[in-house]
Amino acid sequence: MGKYGEDSKLIYDLKDQGGELLSLRYDLTVPFARYLAMNKLTNIKRYHIAKVYRRDNPAMTRGRYREFYQCDFDIAGNFDPMIPDAECLKIMCEILSSLQIGDFLVKVNDRRILDGMFAICGVSDSKFRTICSSVDKLDKVSWEEVKNEMVGEKGLAPEVADRIGDYVQQHGGVSLVEQLLQDPKLSQNKQALEGLGDLKLLFEYLTLFGIDDKISFDLSLARGLDYYTGVIYEAVLLQTPAQAGEEPLGVGSVAAGGRYDGLVGMFDPKGRKVPCVGLSIGVERIFSIVEQRLEALEEKVRTTETQVLVASAQKKLLEERLKLVSELWDAGIKAELLYKKNPKLLNQLQYCEEAGIPLVAIIGEQELKDGVIKLRSVTSREEVDVRREDLVEEIKRRTGQPLCIC
């Protein structure tokens, strides 16, 4: 309680069946912080893939559910500045690159820079949160609309809004960091200066990691959650592969995170702090994009990894099929057979086509006498006789399974 602010209304509570107040977890970050505090851990690095729950209206087509997976990675501990933060960004880029979901960009900002900027522009402390959330809309609507909201709805003086506008419409690389370090007003604000200094260092490390071209310092990035205290970041896809050729289009955030140095202390009786930095990946969001891509490519997704179906050409060979499939299983081959006493060969071959199984090991009476198995490639329909003792190696060779360490 008291960690998610307004979002608390989205928490699922359990019925009180035995004098216990229990809830389903809303995210993996707050439980992680609680775990560190309860177990007095002062440094750890871990990933966690698990379900979280939100009592919200689901939007299935956009990959938004009430029960869904998050994949979190966090580094907790007192370390030298920006080294773990850079590793988090490296991991984010590694994951998004290897998923092949198209070009992406990681927007980076720092809560201390935002705080300092609001302060020097003349925003009162009490309005910081609400102005912050207006700024966060800049990825969806124009500056004019955001300014209207700030002035009309939130009562900011137009000249204050304009000063904010001059800053938050800027984005760029390390050169923008250096430019702002020379900014006569911003550089006078202690918090902003710390944030900018750390960002400069971060960019150095990201260059060494070879991912600086994926990173954009974006002063409009604000992030919704309360608990961030330093660097924040958010990965957006520029276009899905299905849209390739069309104009790049922001399709929203697929991963995000930042530094939260105060959260663990909120759970510790003595308020002992453990600095943390982490990231969270939206698994269903990414799945829906991957599915769209595969649909566009008309590619079928295999739901199994079966390498070979053990089949028979004649009746009364169930026992032989069971013996062979067992041999293959014991040798580490992913094999299947139809659960029928006397399946037709055609049905067995059709099953392979539907399930995307690449090979069929066909047992026949003549083959049994000769000590061979007919190995058939489903796509090419080629068949060769393989000696039974060579079958495992031949299947491994054809399905690209490592044979040995050489």
Add this chain to the structure above:
Amino acid sequence: MGKYGEDSKLIYDLKDQGGELLSLRYDLTVPFARYLAMNKLTNIKRYHIAKVYRRDNPAMTRGRYREFYQCDFDIAGNFDPMIPDAECLKIMCEILSSLQIGDFLVKVNDRRILDGMFAICGVSDSKFRTICSSVDKLDKVSWEEVKNEMVGEKGLAPEVADRIGDYVQQHGGVSLVEQLLQDPKLSQNKQALEGLGDLKLLFEYLTLFGIDDKISFDLSLARGLDYYTGVIYEAVLLQTPAQAGEEPLGVGSVAAGGRYDGLVGMFDPKGRKVPCVGLSIGVERIFSIVEQRLEALEEKVRTTETQVLVASAQKKLLEERLKLVSELWDAGIKAELLYKKNPKLLNQLQYCEEAGIPLVAIIGEQELKDGVIKLRSVTSREEVDVRREDLVEEIKRRTGQPLCIC
């Protein structure tokens, strides 16, 4: 609701926050059956590793929790008798063998044999359930005690109990199946005859799968859950490796399952049945046994798979460490570095000893000039200079990572 009988009191309910009655799942079998019915699936084979919840008193030391993992494997569909059932038992044996948690035995029985046996012994239908649960205690207490319960508490005539006793104290292999098929009374009962016929076939298939020596036909196996309709089985460990040398000791069930042909139909509006057979593995139970074994062997469990720590011999080499660790990550090596600007070499080596990291890649000023990296084995303390371009291959070679498909 209405699927778990008495155990329903152990279900966690969610608070009604928006007109919805929701509960946390109690097991993976009933949700699987509901999934099949709702999606009109008539055949599928799947595994599922996920959490289930029981509002019960936890017993941590025995691996019994309120939130815990089950690993289920099920085969649904209309198939020829005993082929999927045999595959389930093969998988159970494969998993338990490869976990190296000691010798185990899989007790097998059939609900139809139990039903038939109770009928011919003179148990009235209404007492079947309660007598069944008495029988199920035979793995923990003596026949005398079970008989006392049947007669004293449950009002069975002593001669009826004695007739049951003659049957349920028997266990053996396929020869016991054949013996009972000749039993003048049991062989007259249609249900028992069907069950025995299927068990005979099952033993044939299990012999072909090479696991018949792990299987014991045990007439005292009854299983608690209501929904089983045919073959039932339960794997028990005979001794944990920690107890090796002592008398074999039953340490309880670690996996169990059976055939449930009626459950899917309970969820289908038209009552359409989908025959199913499956198994469930108690993950925490097995973890606690593995942990006991490792404690007994005084073996440390590594919590990471890191192959190499990127370290430096002198100060001011953070940038070089970041560059090298990034190179190694990009090449698929599991590498780490300490998040310190200028860590001491000794601290870096100690970290490897504690974390069980086998290799250290040490960067030094002289090595940088020579284009080499010092590769140190943590256990043997041997050091060799490796040319930077050969480092990835050398680490793969030393940590047994496959280099190529040959």
